[in-house]
Amino acid sequence: MENKFLGFGLGLRTEHFQDILNNQPAIDWLEIISENFFVAGGKPKHYLHQIRNTYPMVMHGVSLSIGSTDPLNQSYLRNLTQLIHEIEPEWVSDHLCWTSIGNVNSHDLLPLPYSEEAINHVADRIKQVQDVLGQQILLENVSSYLTYNESICPEWEFISEVVSRADCYILLDINNIYVSARNHGFEPQEYINAIDTKRVRQFHLAGHTDYGDYVIDTHDHEICDPVWDLYQLCCQRFGAISTLIERDDNIPAINSLLSELARARSVLDQTDLSSTNQLS
Numbered sequence: 001m002e003n004k005f006l007g008f009g010l011g012l013r014t015e016h017f018q019d020i021l022n023n024q025p026a027i028d029w030l031e032i033i034s035e036n037f038f039v040a041g042g043k044p045k046h047y048l049h050q051i052r053n054t055y056p057m058v059m060h061g062v063s064l065s066i067g068s069t070d071p072l073n074q075s076y077l078r079n080l081t082q083l084i085h086e087i088e089p090e091w092v093s094d095h096l097c098w099t100s101i102g103n104v105n106s107h108d109l110l111p112l113p114y115s116e117e118a119i120n121h122v123a124d125r126i127k128q129v130q131d132v133l134g135q136q137i138l139l140e141n142v143s144s145y146l147t148y149n150e151s152i153c154p155e156w157e158f159i160s161e162v163v164s165r166a167d168c169y170i171l172l173d174i175n176n177i178y179v180s181a182r183n184h185g186f187e188p189q190e191y192i193n194a195i196d197t198k199r200v201r202q203f204h205l206a207g208h209t210d211y212g213d214y215v216i217d218t219h220d221h222e223i224c225d226p227v228w229d230l231y232q233l234c235c236q237r238f239g240a241i242s243t244l245i246e247r248d249d250n251i252p253a254i255n256s257l258l259s260e261l262a263r264a265r266s267v268l269d270q271t272d273l274s275s276t277n278q279l280s
Helices: 014-023 043-052 074-087 116-133 155-166 174-184 188-194 225-238 254-269
Strands: 008-011 029-033 057-060 092-095 098-101 104-110 138-140 169-173 200-205 242-245
Touching: 008 254, 014 043, 014 254, 029 242, 043 074, 057 074, 074 116, 116 155, 138 155, 138 200, 155 169, 155 188, 169 174, 174 188, 174 200, 174 225, 188 225, 200 225, 225 254, 242 254
Parallel strands: 008 029, 008 242, 029 057, 057 092, 092 138, 138 169, 169 200, 200 242
Antiparallel strands: 098 104
16 A cells, blocks of 8 residues: 555544535545445435545544454445445545444444454454455554453554554554553553554544543544644654544534644644655
């Protein structure tokens, strides 16, 4: 997969459909939640195709459940394949987690144990999905609030080994690194420095809710300064990576999100890329 730099994008949300169509704001690209558009028709699909005529898009899923022990959901993969054919996204992503058990969707992004068994299991399932889709996918690191006794390595080593064996790529969620670092007491810089620069194709930036003793990944606040600091470190390490701002609750007017996009552009513009290991 080519390391294509799309620029700076937003998650496409229904609250902004009309504004984006009417005003065509200065957004380089948009990310859709894949499952929101599995229906055959309807108003959301109408808006999707209209907006797709103007903006590049990527697809981001929340229900692949790549880490589950349930069989891969073939109906889900058919829907995903159909949507790929419809909108021709730049790439497709989901989460390195599990969401279903006994074919019941928990509607939560649940972390995996960082074990050799889990690495083999997930890598094999990723290969199967990539064979079905006919393309490599991106997998996102999730925020977590618990650990497993079975884990034999830190999260960054687990992710690195999975993507290497599966030959896929990483959607690096910088806010999730910060959230998990606060919850589990590790240094986020160690995480960032351990990730293979050739495997990262997209960044996520988002806000969270800080309860003092723990942090929850809620996507309902502005991005905080410590996450912006980590984004700067990521730009220094990985170079120009397509960057997206997520907002899923307490969604503001689009101009507020455009201001955060402008800050992200500024961070990259001020980064010396001469020493990064980004691919051409």
